[in-house]
Structure formats: C-alpha cells, structure tokens
Amino acid sequence: MRIQDFQRRIEELYLARDSARGLAGTHMWFCEEVGELTRALRRGKREELEGEFADVLAWLATLASISGVDLADAARRKYGRGCPRCAAAPCACA
Numbered sequence: 001m002r003i004q005d006f007q008r009r010i011e012e013l014y015l016a017r018d019s020a021r022g023l024a025g026t027h028m029w030f031c032e033e034v035g036e037l038t039r040a041l042r043r044g045k046r047e048e049l050e051g052e053f054a055d056v057l058a059w060l061a062t063l064a065s066i067s068g069v070d071l072a073d074a075a076r077r078k079y080g081r082g083c084p085r086c087a088a089a090p091c092a093c094a
C-alpha cells in the first residue's frame with residue numbers, strides 16, 4: 001500500500017470523527033500511540049511492534065489530513081532528492 005492510498009483509507013475510516021475531535025485532541029491520541037510504540041520497541045515482540053507502527057502511521061496520517069497536508073507529497077518534496085540538507089544519499093552531513 002502506498003502512502004497516498006494509506007492516507008485516503010484512514011480518511012475514509014476516521015476523518016469525520018477525528019476532524020470533529022479537532023487537532024489538539026487528535027494530537028493527544030497520536031502522542032499516546034507514540035508512547036505505546038516506545039513500550040513495544042522496549043519489549044521487542046514482532047507482532048506487537050508491527051501493530052504499533054501501523055497505529056502511529058495511522059494517527060500521523062489523520063493529523064496530516066486534518067491539517068490539509070498530503071503526506072506522500074510532503075515526503076516526496078522534502079526527502080525525494082536525498083537528505084534535505086546535503087542532498088546526498090546516504091546523508092553526508094557531519
């Protein structure tokens with residue numbers, strides 16, 4: 001699944017509810033999910049890790065949608081040509 005398709009799917013599933021909750025409340029949920037990912041990274045269980053990465057990506061996508069940002073376009077613009085600072089891949093920044 002491409003980033004754009006994923007963002008559209010999350011919009012289809014949750015955008016109405018997440019927009020009604022608003023940016024601040026939705027950002028709190030995002031932070032909570034980042035905390036869950038942190039705990040999963042510490043525990044190191046593969047299945048749990050995958051689920052938490054997916055959750056963080058979903059909350060990131062919904063925050064982007066509420067903010068009117070297309071994640072794929074933003075990522076391509078910033079990282080599509082290599083490191084945003086030095087333009088090399090891999091990054092050659094000191």
Ligand SMILES: [Zn+2]
Pocket residue numbers: 083084085086087088091092093
């Ligand atoms: Zn660099």
